[in-house]
Amino acid sequence: MAELLLGIDIGTTNVKAAVYDSDLKFIAEASSEHPTNFPFAGGAEQDPIQWWAGVTAAVKELLGKTQVDARRIAGICVSSQAPALVPIDREGKIVRNAMIWMDRRAEGQCAKIREQLGTKEVLAITGNKIDPYFLLGKMLWFKEKEYEKYAVTDKILQVNGYINYKLTGKCTIDKVHASLTGIYDIHRGTWSQTILQALGLSGNKLPEVYGSTEVIGTVGKEAAQAMGLSEGIPVVAGNVDASSSALESGVLGEGEAVDMTGTSTVLMIGSGRWRSSETLVSMHHPVGNNTLLFGPISSTGASLKWFKDQLGKQETEAARELGLGCFDILNLQAQKANPGANNLVFLPYMAGERAPIWDTNARGVFFGLNFNTTKNDMVRAILEGSAFALRQNMEEAAKMGVEIKNLRAVGGGSKSPLWLQIKASITKTPVITIEKASSGAFGNTLLAGQGIGLYGDIASVLKNNIKFKTVYTPDESLYDRYDKLYDIYKAIYMNTRDEMRKLSQMG
Incomplete structure (x- = not known):
């Protein structure tokens, strides 16, 4: 009997979970919505606890309505909206609501970064511009405006990183998300000490970087019970939702x-x-x-x-x-x-x-x-x-x-x-x-499958599994x-x- 792969995506408005078998045949999917809070003009926040509740609800639903044997699930991959600031303390508790990609409050901090480091320097290190969209400005805002909360923060995660933490107990980030932080040195493959030191930010608050298909850990007892899964299922580092959609396309x-x-x-x-x-x-x-x-x-x-x-x-x-x-x-x-x-x-x-x-x-x-x-x-x-x-x-x-x-x-x-x-x-x-097309869930199952050794060359797998439907001619x-x-x-x-x-x- 073919093994099953579970792809989970946490978008801006909902959580989506889908199961495919190892032959990439669609089995089932389910979703759960979550709100966005706009505390003031330019602010956009979400409650990470609601993401986790949405994940557990969606996974339970798809397992229940299809009578899928959870023991057949062989790998999990999670993608998400990005980038975000998701701070947790040493016990894994949320320090504040997540500042999501839509949040623009860090304009002042970005002006400060331009003044202290220069646009060209940051572009040369990270490959991207200085903007409140990226984690860097949000992290500096967090330190300057909410220092007490910043001080008790152990790790700043991404959206999928928080779900991966709930699944495995490990604090990680995949390299796709890392490249959207504005702090990652794309040439060295490490967090940029030049940027961190210039702004007085702690690199210890940033998680270890993994390749998207690297196994970061396995599903723990508490997570397994919450979702109706088996303990010990491998979880790969994951991906950004948009790049999962690119992959599955x-x-x-x-x-x-x-x-x-x-x-x-x-x-x-x-x-x-x-x-x-x-x-x-x-x-x-x-x-x-x-x-x-x-x-x-x-x-x-x-x-x-x-x-x-x-x-x-x-x-x-x-x-x-x-x-x-x-x-x-x-x-x-x-x-x-x-x-x-x-x-x-x-x-x-x-x-x-x-x-x-x-x-x-x-x-x-x-x-x-x-x-x-x-x-x-x-x-x-x-x-x-x-x-x-x-x-x-x-x-x-x-x-x-x-x-x-x-x-x-x-x-x-x-x-x-x-x-x-x-x-x-x-x-x-x-x-x-x-x-x-599944808005990323299918792409995630490909990554999970490669991570546990089911697939070799993903390009070949895609060639055999992607079918175009309708062409709209200009x-x-x-x-x-x-x-x-x-x-x-x-x-x-x-x-x-x-x-x-x-x-x-x-x-």
Whole structure:
């Protein structure tokens, strides 16, 4: 009987657990939601205890509804949203709520880092820029603003690192997450003493770095009882959720790319070598010595959710009456609007923006509202504005010499044919859906399988197991209209960014 592999992903909005057999046949999946707290403008926190509760609930559910024999599970891999600051004390207790990737409170600390170390120095060591997105600024904020809590912190973990700790009792970090901290020396493969010493930060609070497929420990008695698993199951170091999606989409080589859209959008592009950038993020690939260029766009799906929550009461009620999801209704509305959304342009900067502008003060904009503007136009403008942001990141990659051949699509956003067609036409790139896409869980089972010796060359395994589903071809008749709107999209930000900054500083 084939062994089973358990993949777990902790995203921004939910936990997902999936089981595959060693032949990579899907067995079952389950999920559990968790909230995000926004204590003030720029702050974004989650309770790690809720992640663990979600993991145990999801694993119990999938084991219970499928009658899977837990004794057949041979390996576990966990991926997660990233980067985050998750501090625990010597007893493993949470010191404060986690500051997640969305948290932008460390702008002042990042200014201090630029002054003390210099942008070029940090870029040369870590391969990435200085920004509140990365752990470095968050860690300095933690030390300066909450020193008593910082002092009792034993280890600062990542989201999957906390779950791995609960599973095994070991404090670890995988090298993919490490490359997103802003503290990891990509050349030496160690924490940068230059950065830590310059800022007076303790390297002892950072966990040991492992390769994604290295076994870090086994499931302990308490965790096994909580989830209904057997003790002693090997757990590998894991991965970032976006790079797990890249892996399961077959993104390994130069120019292969995937768009993962959920709450946010992440553009992952295969790169044959490390490329440091001021506009895109560079990170290790979970497999071999490959690397990835990473274009994180903050609020694409979140902008749709905002519209639903604030302006979509009728749509929510209609969805309930028709037995549809609310986002299905929004897609139907957007379909009724003409391409270009009646000359309405949306900037999806509802929580500031990451790549490629990296501006905490950026704000969402509907530009071009008039008395003829409809809700249909507004929904379509959100879809198109998100696609303009995607195109802007793809153009940054092209400037670095990486040309994207086609764009694979995964995540909740890939369930919208209209959105995929819009992305294809705006980026002038074919968009392809994946048959076995699972937002990272399938990629995690691949890593778990390699970690316990079931698979050798993952590239060969992927070649035999990835099946493309639908290809969305760009509509060339829309190029001219979308090109003009794209130029306006970029100009709106460039011409209003000072005013956006003033607004954000008004409190």
